[in-house]
Amino acid sequence: MSTFKEGLQDVVAATSSICFIDGDRGVLSYRGIDIHELAQKSTFEEVCYLLWFGKLPNRKELDRLTEDLSRNRTVPEEVFHLMRLLPRDANPMDVLRTAVSALSFYDPDRDANPSDAEANLRKAYRLTGQIAAIVAATDRFRKEQDTVPPDSSLKHAANFVYMLTGKKPSPTAEKAFDVALILHADHELNASTFAGRVTAATLSDIHSAVTSAIGTLKGPLHGGANIDVMRMLIEIGEVSKVEPFLKSALASKKKISGFGHRVYHTEDPRATHLRKMSRDLCESSGNGKWFEMSRIIEETMKREKNINANVDFYSATVYYTLGIAVDLYTAIFAVSRISGWTAHILEQLGNNRLIRPRAEYLGPKYPASYVPMAER
Numbered sequence: 001m002s003t004f005k006e007g008l009q010d011v012v013a014a015t016s017s018i019c020f021i022d023g024d025r026g027v028l029s030y031r032g033i034d035i036h037e038l039a040q041k042s043t044f045e046e047v048c049y050l051l052w053f054g055k056l057p058n059r060k061e062l063d064r065l066t067e068d069l070s071r072n073r074t075v076p077e078e079v080f081h082l083m084r085l086l087p088r089d090a091n092p093m094d095v096l097r098t099a100v101s102a103l104s105f106y107d108p109d110r111d112a113n114p115s116d117a118e119a120n121l122r123k124a125y126r127l128t129g130q131i132a133a134i135v136a137a138t139d140r141f142r143k144e145q146d147t148v149p150p151d152s153s154l155k156h157a158a159n160f161v162y163m164l165t166g167k168k169p170s171p172t173a174e175k176a177f178d179v180a181l182i183l184h185a186d187h188e189l190n191a192s193t194f195a196g197r198v199t200a201a202t203l204s205d206i207h208s209a210v211t212s213a214i215g216t217l218k219g220p221l222h223g224g225a226n227i228d229v230m231r232m233l234i235e236i237g238e239v240s241k242v243e244p245f246l247k248s249a250l251a252s253k254k255k256i257s258g259f260g261h262r263v264y265h266t267e268d269p270r271a272t273h274l275r276k277m278s279r280d281l282c283e284s285s286g287n288g289k290w291f292e293m294s295r296i297i298e299e300t301m302k303r304e305k306n307i308n309a310n311v312d313f314y315s316a317t318v319y320y321t322l323g324i325a326v327d328l329y330t331a332i333f334a335v336s337r338i339s340g341w342t343a344h345i346l347e348q349l350g351n352n353r354l355i356r357p358r359a360e361y362l363g364p365k366y367p368a369s370y371v372p373m374a375e376r
């Protein structure tokens with residue numbers, strides 16, 4: 001009997017010790033530690049350590065990792081050169097996918113065996129540092145600006161903003177970014193992580209696995225939703241137009257970006273933090289209307305469809321009020337999710353078996369006849 005489940009819904013496809021989600025209770029935890037606690041008390045660097053090593057770092061371990069990440073923010077000039085040749089209007093996720101693929105040529109551990117755990121960990125550090133630098137450079141190249149060299153005195157979140165804008169962020173903006181990075185760092189077997197694990201499980205290399213993951217994150221049903229949310233808000237334009245817009249969209253059975261989730265049947269715990277951040281940032285920057293519009297959309301979706309906001313809904317207005325170009329939002333998701341992708345790839349390689357499911361065959365009955373060319 002077929003056990004096929006459309007979209008692999010609720011199918012358990014791996015064992016993992018990284019991320020625990022309870023979709024009915026709205027629980028998300030990394031290595032068992034609740035996301036609310038991590039968002040309030042930790043930093044992105046600490047979360048990287050937790051995801052990669054399975055425990056919170058002590059002071060010495062954290063300092064060491066912070067230094068390692070900081071040292072790995074340099075992108076080979078050849079990759080920047082390649083990026084400068086790409087179309088100025090290219091989708092930043094396409095640029096990121098191409099640049100990460102190109103990084104593999106210049107990685108000092110390029111020829112390491114896929115089962116070399118130390119080399120894999122070094123690649124995880126390097127990719128985490130370099131992806132932030134690539135996303136920042138993507139925005140600068142298309143504005144005909146030079147790259148901003150990394151500042152080793154800054155933590156990952158602040159340095160990313162610095163390399164993007166050339167200005168050190170305010171403490172509020174740094175904190176907002178850091179929390180956004182923590183919230184996006186991992187999410188069990190989401191589509192991009194699964195794609196990365198499938199690639200890694202063939203014993204291909206980590207750059208190939210991360211390139212697969214980036215291509216998967218780009219889609220509007222996954223990470224691409226945060227861009228569509230902001231474009232929708234801009235299209236709606238003002239508070240009074242929210243209700244008619246939604247009425248018409250729902251009547252024509254359109255999906256509203258930033259709502260719904262395959263796993264959560266209640267509030268996405270990441271949305272809880274992002275909603276608060278969005279409210280604070282929108283109000284303090286004189287952009288209250290974006291939060292007000294978002295709030296009405298959320299209330300209407302709950303009332304009309306009983307569907308909750310997901311991680312992408314309020315992250316859109318958070319990034320918007322921080323002055324980030326709308327089409328960069330999904331790439332910023334990748335700046336964080338690289339930590340989770342690499343944690344999962346390392347876990348996969350630590351106990352690997354090829355991932356190769358089956359399909360339920362629905363084609364012509366076997367054996368179908370081969371009709372000669374002249375008779376077709």
Ligand code: COA
Binds near residue numbers: 262
């Ligand atoms: N807007 C309106 N209706 C939605 C919806 C949304 N964003 N998300 C789900 N629904 C409805 C569907 O129309 C469907 O209703 P029906 O049973 O009456 O046909 C039902 O909820 C189930 O949706 P389905 O698409 O089958 O759920 P899924 O588990 O396959 O998809 C998502 C999950 C995330 C892909 C889906 O909710 C979606 O497309 N959301 C918008 C994109 C998004 O925000 N993605 C980021 C996810 S973190």
